[in-house]
Amino acid sequence: MPRRCPDPACGGEVVRPEGEAMSYCVNPSCPAQAFRWLTHFVGRGAMDIEGLGEQWAAVLLERGLVKDPADVFFLTREQLLELERMGPVLADKIVANIEAAKKRPLSRLLFALGIRHVGSEIADTLANEFGSLDAIAGAGREALEGVPAVGPKIAERVYGYFRGERQRRVIEKLRRAGVRMEQERAAPTEGPLAGQTFVVTGTLASMARSEAEARLKALGASIGNSVTKKTTCLVVGEGPGSKLQKAQEYGTKLMDEQELLRLLESTK
């Protein structure tokens, strides 16, 4: 008895691909998947089009203004203003953010494409390793596997992705829209904090957590999501979570915001 897509508007069959944890709807035009893809694409960490979240994504799809993520880059202020509850302030903000999104680093674009098993970290390494989307798209399985943290499964996914008809169309559309597809290869991690792993918990007063992470990264540190034995230092902001306990358990070095600021200052 095949399982059916939970989206009543779809009804496609749901199967679990070999070696995958989750099941997916096989219908290529599954509305639920289009929605997921779009919201991921515009979400934080990806193209980061602020003002365009789940609700607007649903409306844009419903109206047919957007059929795939690349269509977002062709939206106009006038089209947006026709939508209910959309005013000039929001419309301007969204248009400006769409424009800004064209200049996001390659790693963000790669992450936004939504290749399975390619999260922000893998996207980052691939972007650094190959330097352009075309280089990644043209890479063979072996070249991909040569990249750290990429094994046969991920390599196959990436390889297969860029050979999909639909994906190629989307990428061509992105190119026409003027979305940036190259990036300079960052020098392999060096800097005063090279080889050290930082983790941030809680809220910082002077900057967003993501900014703190970016600045630490710029100094050569790598950033972790959770405290492990390899973590060099935990930066503790306001309202720390369970990471703090773990760090105390491991005896990891702790750092408050003032110390972090001093560190960022002194190593400039």
Next chain:
DNA sequence: GCCATTCATAGACTGTAAAT
């Protein structure tokens, strides 16, 4: 025009499962 209400999003944390 101003103010209160409603609504969506950003930003943050947590826990789980899978890949390396």
Next chain:
DNA sequence: ATTTACAGTCTATGAATGGC
């Protein structure tokens, strides 16, 4: 064993809207 993806939840903020 460690890292990563991913889904779910909560709070604060800011915009649109509608009543006055």
